[in-house]
Amino acid sequence: MGKVSTAKLKQMKSDGTPIAMITAYDYPSAKLAEEAGADILLVGDSLGNVVLGYDSTIPVTIEDMIYHSRVVARAAARSFIVTDMPFLTYHGSSDAVLRQVARVMQEGHAHSVKMEGGREIAGNVETVVKAGVPVMGHLGLTPQSVHQIGGFKVQGRELAQAQQLIEDAKALEQAGVFAIVLELVTEQLARFVSEQVSVPTIGIGSGRYCDGQVLVYHDVVRYASPYRDKKFVKTYADLESIVRNGISEYVREVKERKFPDESHVFAMNEELVPHLYGTSEK
Ligand SMILES: Nc1nc(=O)c2c([nH]1)NC[C@@H]1CN(c3ccc(C(=O)N[C@@H](CCC(=O)O)C(=O)O)cc3)CN21
Ligand SMILES: CC(C)C(=O)C(=O)O
Numbered sequence: 371m372g373k374v375s376t377a378k379l380k381q382m383k384s385d386g387t388p389i390a391m392i393t394a395y396d397y398p399s400a401k402l403a404e405e406a407g408a409d410i411l412l413v414g415d416s417l418g419n420v421v422l423g424y425d426s427t428i429p430v431t432i433e434d435m436i437y438h439s440r441v442v443a444r445a446a447a448r449s450f451i452v453t454d455m456p457f458l459t460y461h462g463s464s465d466a467v468l469r470q471v472a473r474v475m476q477e478g479h480a481h482s483v484k485m486e487g488g489r490e491i492a493g494n495v496e497t498v499v500k501a502g503v504p505v506m507g508h509l510g511l512t513p514q515s516v517h518q519i520g521g522f523k524v525q526g527r528e529l530a531q532a533q534q535l536i537e538d539a540k541a542l543e544q545a546g547v548f549a550i551v552l553e554l555v556t557e558q559l560a561r562f563v564s565e566q567v568s569v570p571t572i573g574i575g576s577g578r579y580c581d582g583q584v585l586v587y588h589d590v591v592r593y594a595s596p597y598r599d600k601k602f603v604k605t606y607a608d609l610e611s612i613v614r615n616g617i618s619e620y621v622r623e624v625k626e627r628k629f630p631d632e633s634h635v636f637a638m639n640e641e642l643v644p645h646l647y648g649t650s651e652k
């Protein structure tokens with residue numbers, strides 16, 4: 371399989387080939403996701419929730435994103451890496467935004483960046499795209515605005531809100547995004563937007579008719595995930611019970627002196643052992 375590019379993703383939309391995206395935050399998760407055939411690895415700021423233990427994505431810093439992005443990039447040979455721009459790093463002047471994007475690309479080794487929002491950030495999106503950096507948009511539930519939205523709620527149930535989202539999607543398309551994440555949007559609206567824009571839509575909790583899907587790694591494999599039982603998540607493996615059982619067994623065997631056994635140990639020549647005791651007695 372060849373390397374994934376923005377051109378290939380656009381081709382996948384026109385061919386009707388679904389795009390599979392999953393988050394990755396470290397080397398083993400990125401390696402396994404790529405080997406499993408994921409097209410896009412998202413270094414999401416959801417890492418704040420799932421690997422850093424915060425209760426939102428707001429405390430996540432650009433340093434956090436660079437650190438995790440760089441680790442994921444080391445594992446990726448084929449997949450396309452999208453790294454989230456964290457809270458309030460893409461709303462200032464063009465110069466300020468370009469400086470932050472440059473860090474994520476140069477120090478974080480990302481292939482592209484993702485930004486939450488519509489019309490209000492379209493100017494900055496255009497600046498970044500014109501500078502040669504692919505930008506992925508993100509509409510619907512935008513977790514960095516959780517305190518303005520008032521919770522992790524489904525978006526686009528009422529007509530007015532739906533129409534706003536359609537305009538935002540068009541504004542992002544105009545600004546040059548290569549794809550748009552639709553998070554927690556009603557299925558009918560996500561379908562309409564997917565038909566109305568030329569760039570691929572990647573849904574999370576947004577139904578069956580998006581051009582691709584994204585889920586959080588820890589939700590997919592049930593590994594200490596805070597949103598594991600939400601309606602939009604499907605769990606494909608239960609790593610938590612595997613890890614818990616494995617570690618309990620290890621702890622028990624240590625306490626019972628069953629581990630290590632003779633198969634795990636290294637020996638010196640038995641003839642030398644008395645000398646060992648001899649020297650310690652002197
Ligand atoms: N592990 C993880 N998975 C995610 O999908 C995820 C994160 N973290 N962190 C950032 C955001 C937060 N996300 C969320 C969080 C909660 C709901 C949620 O509780 N939704 C309600 C909607 C109820 C309604 O409005 O009708 C639900 O009950 O599903 C949805 C998306 C998605 N993102
Ligand atoms: C849930 C996806 C779209 C995301 O933005 C993240 O993982 O941070």
Ligand SMILES: [Mg+2]
Binds near residue numbers: 416
């Ligand atoms: Mg995010």
